[in-house]
Amino acid sequence: MTTSRTALFLLAAYAAHADTVITRDSSSWNGHATVSGGVVKLNATFRSGSVTLQFGANYVRSIDFNSTVYNAGADPSKLLPRPNGGSFGGTVYTQNKTNQKCQDIIVDPGHVSCDGKPIPGVIRILVGNTQ
């Protein structure tokens, strides 16, 4: 009983962590995002199944942390511009109305770190413009 409750809690926690990646061509995709090495990986579900989309830092405009997971369209993975790595910098906005400019942002499921420091309660990352 306790095991199943824990499993349900973990499942709900994972489902609550869902994100929207908005790109510079004004498109957007929903799923679970991670960022490392300047590349955004979005584990997204489409009608055809689950795929991992990869976006370069120069192609991403922002990442919103929300509860949206649904993608109604077709899998675009073959049509996206290739990620070219580099640093993933930008402004990180949090729930308690603070923001921080970061040169290197890393996103693990449920965790965001700015230049090596963890930041709780992040709601949005605006990519670029770190000067």
Next chain:
Amino acid sequence: MAREHFRKDQDAQDKAAQTSALELLKSLGAVAGVLTGLAFIYGWLYWATYYTAFGLNSLVLDLPFSVVSVSLAQVLVRDWKTETSLVKAILTLVVLAGIALTALFVHWYKHRHTGATVLPIILVLGMSIGAWWLGFHDAGLDAGCTSRLPTVAFELIQAPDKVDVPPPCLQGSGETCHLVLHINNTYRYFVAPDQEFCQAASISPGAGRMTYEISDGQIRIANIQTNIGW
């Protein structure tokens, strides 16, 4: 006796002329009614498809009947001035086919041809599909890098807190934004694609599109730049 007979003939001729003029007016009225109704349906189909592509629900937009009814002609003129030669050729063919089918329908109807009833069905179906396709096509064009929609930038009454997430398309934000519609005291707009990713903008099938809303009560000035010339 002869004079009385002549007067009766004259009266009968006058009555016949009056009846024929009345019949003509009735026919013209009926045709105008049908054409207005069809123009409304095609206009509605066009705008419903167009605004749905921007995430708006056409059923709650409350677009005026008169505007919807005349808008298809306006849309055709705009598209004629802004579209590529291929789309112009398609539009020309569709309009010519519509005129030819209408003329053929009138001819067949007069001669009691059995196929006369099929032609209006083909015409209505063809025009409906055409209006739907044009709405879809124009929305794709206006959402991309060659948008014909006006650009917009807002100045808020209360400037956003510097630590808070700024709403998109504020004056001086550096973003290019397009105004989709201002209706029910609300501006509907979106951030335009960056020029270097125009190619990707046109080939991302099924991607979401972010459309934003801001109410009149929040803004001090909306700077709208329209495209004059098309």
